[in-house]
Amino acid sequence: MRADSTSNRYFTVEQLEELAVAKYIEAALTPAGEERDELLEEAKRFASRAKMKSWLMGEIGATPRRRNYH
16 A cells, blocks of 8 residues: 655755645635645645755755746
8 A cells, every 4th residue: 555645755945846836726725624624734834845955055045046926
């Protein structure tokens, strides 16, 4: 049996940010309730990981290339 594929995969900062945005959008389209709350928590976890990884990369001098979203 294979565990959740996201639990043992390495993501870039950009991928983590994209996953967070996708989860926030999915939560916005989901009716209020337990499922929506779980999606929001998952989005927050992805966003937190992205922020932490970005900070760590900056600390070691390996600042990731940032996209310009505007």
